[in-house]
Amino acid sequence: MPRAGDPQPTGLVWTPGAQIFLRAEGRINPDFDAAANTPPDVAQVLERARLQLGATWGVVGGFVQLQDARNWGFEGTTSSNEANTDLHQGWMEIAGAIPRRKLSGSIRAGRQEIDWGSQRMIGSFLWAPIARSFDALRLQGTAGRWRADAFVAMLAPPGTFTVGEPPRSVQTRGDQLAAGLVSFAAHDAFNIEAMVMADIAAASMAAPTRDRRVYDFGGRLWGSPLGGLRYEAEGHGQAGRNEGLNHRAWAWAANLSYTRESKRVKPGGKIGYAMASGSRCTGSSAAGVANCGAATSSDFFNFYPTNHIHYGLVDLLGWRNMRDLEVSGSLAVDWFSASLGYHFFQLNEASGRWRDAAGGQVGSGWDTTNTDRTLGHEFDVVATLKPWKPLMVQPGYGVFLPRKAGRTLGGDSPQHFVYLWLVTTF
Numbered sequence: 001m002p003r004a005g006d007p008q009p010t011g012l013v014w015t016p017g018a019q020i021f022l023r024a025e026g027r028i029n030p031d032f033d034a035a036a037n038t039p040p041d042v043a044q045v046l047e048r049a050r051l052q053l054g055a056t057w058g059v060v061g062g063f064v065q066l067q068d069a070r071n072w073g074f075e076g077t078t079s080s081n082e083a084n085t086d087l088h089q090g091w092m093e094i095a096g097a098i099p100r101r102k103l104s105g106s107i108r109a110g111r112q113e114i115d116w117g118s119q120r121m122i123g124s125f126l127w128a129p130i131a132r133s134f135d136a137l138r139l140q141g142t143a144g145r146w147r148a149d150a151f152v153a154m155l156a157p158p159g160t161f162t163v164g165e166p167p168r169s170v171q172t173r174g175d176q177l178a179a180g181l182v183s184f185a186a187h188d189a190f191n192i193e194a195m196v197m198a199d200i201a202a203a204s205m206a207a208p209t210r211d212r213r214v215y216d217f218g219g220r221l222w223g224s225p226l227g228g229l230r231y232e233a234e235g236h237g238q239a240g241r242n243e244g245l246n247h248r249a250w251a252w253a254a255n256l257s258y259t260r261e262s263k264r265v266k267p268g269g270k271i272g273y274a275m276a277s278g279s280r281c282t283g284s285s286a287a288g289v290a291n292c293g294a295a296t297s298s299d300f301f302n303f304y305p306t307n308h309i310h311y312g313l314v315d316l317l318g319w320r321n322m323r324d325l326e327v328s329g330s331l332a333v334d335w336f337s338a339s340l341g342y343h344f345f346q347l348n349e350a351s352g353r354w355r356d357a358a359g360g361q362v363g364s365g366w367d368t369t370n371t372d373r374t375l376g377h378e379f380d381v382v383a384t385l386k387p388w389k390p391l392m393v394q395p396g397y398g399v400f401l402p403r404k405a406g407r408t409l410g411g412d413s414p415q416h417f418v419y420l421w422l423v424t425t426f
Contacts, residue, residue, distance in 0.1 A: 013056045018426045021048035021129060025419035032363065032402055032411025045072040048129040050088065059096045065089035069129040087111060089133055105141035112136060114151065115306075117193065117220050120234060120253060120319060122179065123306030132304060134177070150180035161205040173202040177304070189225035194218070197303060213240040214247055214301045228261045228268075238301060243291035249300040251276035251319055253310075255326070266332040274310070276300040278321025278352035281366040292353055292366050299353060307357035312343045313380040313398030314417045315357040321348050323373070328380075335387050341380040346373040347405055354409050363410035376406040394421040 027042040052065035067088035075082045091110030097103065113124035113133050125132040136153035155175035162169055181195035201212040218236035225231075235252035255272030277300050283293025291297065300320045311317040311324055328341035347354060350373050354362045380398040387393075400406075400415045 011057070015054035015056075017050075017052040017054075019048070019050040019052075020424045021050075021422075022046070023129075023419055023421040025417070028416035028418075029413050030415060032406075032413050032415055046070075046129045047072065048131075052089070059094055061093045061095065063089060063091055063093075067130075069131075071129075088131065089113060102144045103142070106139070108138045108140075110135070112138065114138065116149070116179075116181065116195070117222075117234065118232060118310070119306035120310060121195075121197065121216070121218070121236070121303045121305055123304065125304075125306045125308075127306065127308040134304075136177075145185045147183045147185070148181070151178070153177040155201070156204065161208075163205070163208045170203055170208065172204060173200070175199075175201045175204075187223070189223040191222050193220040195220070199301065199303060209244065211244065212242050214238055214242055215240045216301070216303065228259045229256075230258070231256050236300070242297040242299075242301060243294075245291060245294065245297040247297040247301070249277045249298050251300040253319070259330070259332075264333060268330040268332070270326070270328045270330075272324075272326040274319065274322070274324045274326075275348060276302075276319045276322050278347065278349035280349055281351050281353065281368050283368075285365045285367065293368075294352075298349070299355075302359070311357060312341070312345075312378045312400070313382070313396055314378055314400045314415060316362060316378070316400055316415070317343075317345055317375075318355060318357045318359060320355055320359075321352040322346070323348050336383070336385055338383045339381070341378075341382075343378040343380075345375040345378065345406075347375060348373070350405065354405075365409065367408055370405055370408050372404040372408070374404040374406065375409075376400055376402040390424050390426055392421075392423045392425075394423075395419070396421070 023046045025044060025046070030039055030042055047070050049068045050065055052063065054063045055061065065088045066085065068085040070084050089111050091108050091112045093106055093108040095106035111133050113131070114122055114136065115124050116122040123132070134153040136151045138151035140149045153176065155177055158174040159172050160169055161172065177199050179195065179197040181193055183191065183193035185191050195218045197216040199212065199214045201210055203210050216236050216238045218234065220232070220234040222232040233254040236250065238247060238249040240247045253272065253274035255270060257268065257270035259266055259268035277298045279292060279294035279296065279298040281292035281294055283289030302319045305319065307318045308315055317324060323346040325344040326341065328339055330337060330339040350370050351366065351368045353366045354375065356362050378398060378400045380396070382394065382396040385393040396419050398417045402410050402412065402414070
């Protein structure tokens with residue numbers, strides 16, 4: 001987008017775009033019990049089609065992105081329309097800059113994707129066909145090596161609903177998210193970022209007793225001290241209330257990666273570790289206790305992340321009550337790259353809940369008599385081909401091998417995930 005003080009184009013500048021996303025995928029043995037085969041294996045084709053148009057006129061800009069996301073065959077008939085086309089992004093922006101003073105800033109209002117850092121807490125989740133966007137007001141600015149980013153988003157509006165017998169009316173305040181960060185780029189080898197977030201979720205028809213107020217304070221360090229060598233570390237502490245309990249939780253992650261700098265063949269490797277706190281459960285999972293009978297809420301609240309890129313292809317872990325050792329290797333040659341990854345997954349609190357990347361319960365969820373942390377091993381293989389600039393083709397395969405706690409909570413048999421993903425972007 002043009003900035004104030006820069007040469008301005010005459011009239012409007014239009015930027016059209018389009019994308020087609022197709023992914024065929026299968027999940028074999030989703031409940032870890034191959035003999036029973038209940039629920040059955042899952043096979044589906046996911047599709048996303050996007051049309052977008054951006055426009056700028058001096059310091060004023062706008063962007064509209066329409067999206068149709070679907071699972072093939074989900075509509076009732078071949079002539080029905082289940083209204084799965086929506087506005088994914090639609091925003092207006094005023095942006096300006098004073099180059100000689102190294103100052104720039106923008107204010108953006110509307111529906112928009114937001115990615116922070118490595119997306120462990122706030123991410124657009126592009127792996128999913130629908131992806132994620134926020135109805136938000138966002139302010140960004142830079143001053144030399146300093147950068148600031150803040151936004152407020154409405155996740156659900158205030159309203160009224162009826163519960164109970166006899167019926168009673170409940171007024172809800174809606175759901176809101178507020179977040180801000182400040183970063184300083186001291187050197188290529190050292191960058192630092194501090195962030196604060198607040199998630200407020202009131203009662204709703206689906207959750208009439210909900211009253212969540214989670215406050216997060218975090219920091220991130222990253223840099224590249226040597227050619228091809230990169231490190232990153234991120235940590236968070238949380239307070240507030242969740243699930244009707246006092247909330248105290250924490251999480252951290254760190255990784256070190258290296259990619260050989262070369263014009264043609266680029267081998268690389270990565271090692272990392274992630275941990276997140278979990279609640280000690282005391283209630284029976286068979287009874288369906290909402291907060292697992294815990295005395296305090298200690299499951300780290302993961303906010304709105306893109307977990308898929310961090311904790312394995314099979315998506316059986318998110319950043320909550322977990323420990324994850326990751327080791328991977330990669331090789332890139334021209335338009336082809338491949339990677340082999342390994343994850344060793346554990347529960348941080350053995351009696352706590354096992355929840356997947358989306359926050360759903362895995363298997364029985366928890367067992368208060370369980371004393372072992374080891375969930376299992378995961379191996380992932382991914383190949384990415386870009387034979388033509390607008391086209392990406394990516395086959396992938398992941399297998400999760402349950403061990404000890406994984407067998408107690410889930411089952412004895414491996415779970416497999418395989419996919420073929422094609423994305424064309426213009």
